[in-house]
Amino acid sequence: MRDDAELTIEPRSSSETQQPSADARRDAAGEDANPPRREFKARGSFVERCDGCRLPVLNCLCPYRVTATSDAQVWLLTHPYEHNKPTNTGRLIADVLPLTQTFTWYRTAPEARLLELLADRRYVPFVVFPDDQPDYQHRVVDERAVIGAKQDGFIPVFILIDGTWRQARRIFRKSPYLDGLPVLPLHTDRLTRYRLRKPASASHLCTAEVAAELLRKTGDVTAASVLDDYFDAFNESYAASRFYHKLEKPNAAMQRLLDRRATGSTYA
Template sequence: MSDIRDDADTATCTDVQLSGDGFSGDSAWERDPATGRPRPPRRPFKARGSFVERCEGCRLPVLNCLCPYRVAAQSQSRFWLLTHPLEHNKPTNTGRLIGDILESTEVFTWYRTAPDATLIARLEDSRFAPFIIFPDDQPDYAERVVNIDAVGEAACTGRIPVFIILDGTWRQARRMFRKSPYLDHLPVLPLHSDRLTRYHLRKPASASHLCTAEVAAELLRQSGDTHAAATLDDYFDAFNDSYAASRKHHRLESPTLAMCRLLEQRSK
């Protein structure tokens, strides 16, 4: 699941195209991806933060750019983010942090009537062992539920474990799970954790609701990729603190402890 909460910091919908990196033009809003038919015009939505000067690399306000702290890590598992179209526009979305740290991460835009062809091809590729990350709270898919040990078992057979995260609000993620028949055959891996969210930028319904990057870090930790998990955790904390300071128009005077650890990794 994604950040599992709604956010006011949304870019102007008429100014963006939803693509792999989330930003570039506006054609995706003009036509329905399934039929190609023109969509009715959207009224421009000017949200809080839409006029902030942002770094083109990390998309954070230039006041506290995150780029100096970006560090590459390796993991035995991969992430595929199935992202709701509206989530691409949110600068507070943490899903992109996963791709900054793990270069093998892939992002696919979810449309109910037009599944991404590349994602379908990935799901049919026998090299991968995909798991969809979703709670085990409903009985109708109980037979598909597995635990974290299944990830290691898949790796032992020579397949690449893949965590599929539904990147959207909680309501959107529920709909994506229910309205995506091409996911119906996948094992469901619920994330059980005692960790509480450290995310400052969106208001959670519960402290136990982790944002996308926190979910990914915990999955890495539980599946044995502890170094990648720690790196992503530090990068998330750097993002969290940088963005929170920028909202108050405050420049961080010195790196935080998490930032210092990332800088030390970059220097090696």
């Protein structure tokens, strides 16, 4: 989740190829009852981008991609506006953790696959959301619940709402299938390192940063470190590309990723 206009996915799953109805698209847009008729062209939309990482080819991120495993999984509940935003960080989680699931949010048309997974007793899902309202305090848990689920032989799942803060609050409130799930707030002193948009507060982390912190706090330390490094590589590469600057040598995070790739193994 984040404050700015962007949060965040590449079309890796079949769910992203579905064609929702016009009513569903209007629902997802919230107050936008008359969506634009032409494709939105953001600044930089004509930049030549890598098909793999979506970054400008000037500083392609693909050489630094490293996969990792974790005891916990991440499911991204993504606002439809986020899928085509190249600065979205949710896709970084899917790059690092191959078991990540991505679902598009439509208020009146929840994906059947998501509902099936929520009913699967192998998983213990947690909705990651701030504990700042009294009406759902009875559902709020902390990281001990995640660790307990692991110890009991279940697969804990972090459901991350991938959108702006305004979109995230709407998704949280307008998704009945989330109502019975425990709410896991992230309490951390970490300040955002996201450089591609200006948040309302330095304490508002982007989606990839939230995932890395949750993984670290619940015991998946190596996966958290890999995701953190990959996020830093993304941050540096994208920021340089905005000024048409070619990075001549890897920064510290990039070098750690290159060293990991050199081992030729998935990090657990």
